[in-house]
Amino acid sequence: PSENGSGGGGERSASLAGPPVLENSVQKIDVNPPKGTRDFPPEEMRLRSWLFHNFREVSRLFGFEEVDYPVLESEALFIRKAGEEIRDQLYCFEDRGNRRVALRPELTPSLARLVIQKGKSLSLPLKWFAIGQCWRYERMTRGRRREHYQWNMDIIGVPEVTAEAELISSIVTFFKQIGISASDVGFKVNSRKVLQEILRSYSLSENLFAKVCVIIDKIEKIPIDEIKKELNSVGLPQEGVNKLLEVLSIKSLSELEEILGGAGEAIADLKQLFSLAEKFGYSEWIQFDASVVRGLAYYTGIVFEGFDRAGKLRAICGGGRYDRLLSTFGGDDLPACGFGFGDAVIIELLKEKGILPELIPQVENIVCALDHDLQGAAATVATMLREKGQSVDLVLESKPLKWVFKRAARINAQRLILVGNTEYIKGMVSVKILSSGEQSEIKIDELE
């Protein structure tokens, strides 16, 4: 079959024949979307648009530029050998050109690909944001969703932790903007350089680092014995395993400094981050937590995750520094950090807090011809209002007034404009303000 997916010659392949016709009735197709995916009918779409509007508003406040990439990428972009869950659940397949492709499970590798593609033509630092649908293929045994939308913000070309501090500030701004406070959520902050410094002291090679982080990230999801077994299996000696687990339970930066010594970068980065948090004014939002490593292989430094203080929900968002990602794709070494913020947990949180916004459909005018031969006149009135920037729901067929009032109420029209003969020949229409019931006749060219 040809590249564009159309059928072959005369014969029509089953997929193009449509649902089977049984005698004089067509078998009903499955009207639900594919497993793990969602439709967005108007009510759900209003909530999604509200969420994305807030993502965009914060991105604007922080001077970030919007970008996007194809939802379909080469599978190679996501093939990492660190044992990540995101790899096991890759929504991948071979296309009709025999290419291995995948629906993107995250946005960061696409960002890295585009930055390398653009190369020297980009002036650093880059501050890019995207809101994109991401996919995973999970056995439906877990009944979890196979797609979600993620807001990503990334800063490329800034080695200092001022970049991470800025990113956390943007998420704090977002939370405050939608009514979430520091008593509702917080950020656990850590640095993977802690693990790196420990593994170095056991002279463990760098590529084990990513695997160890991915294993440690599962510490609250699988039994500790399993964690120890997996750490042993990647070659970490028992003494190193114990040292790691000891470090993960450290509760404060000063305690960490005692264990690691004050010389390492981990301590310096974390101290600088907490001091910057003070200056940004979000100190009460963040806390050091040595057990947070996040589950993505490519993080190399500061990592953070937003959590609900009631402890009922999964992580709300997460991110960190990934200074090596671009070089693993053959690009120049460029410092980078960013975060992902999914569209699911945040809505659960707003529901928990009882602060979901009430979003109603809104239209300024509903325009209706009082009889059929005034349909054209109604269209003229609607167009004139639209040219003035007014929204109009134009009644497109002859309907009884009772129907029109019912529809006006359902779509929350602010005013009803009736185009009737007696008024129209005077160049006027009858206008009814639906909230007050006030009715008046207005010259058409004086409508606004």
Ligand SMILES: CC(=O)Nc1cnc2ccccc2c1
């Ligand atoms: C709570 C939720 O929907 N999580 C979710 C849903 N779909 C995904 C798809 C790809 C990667 C991560 C995903 C995560």
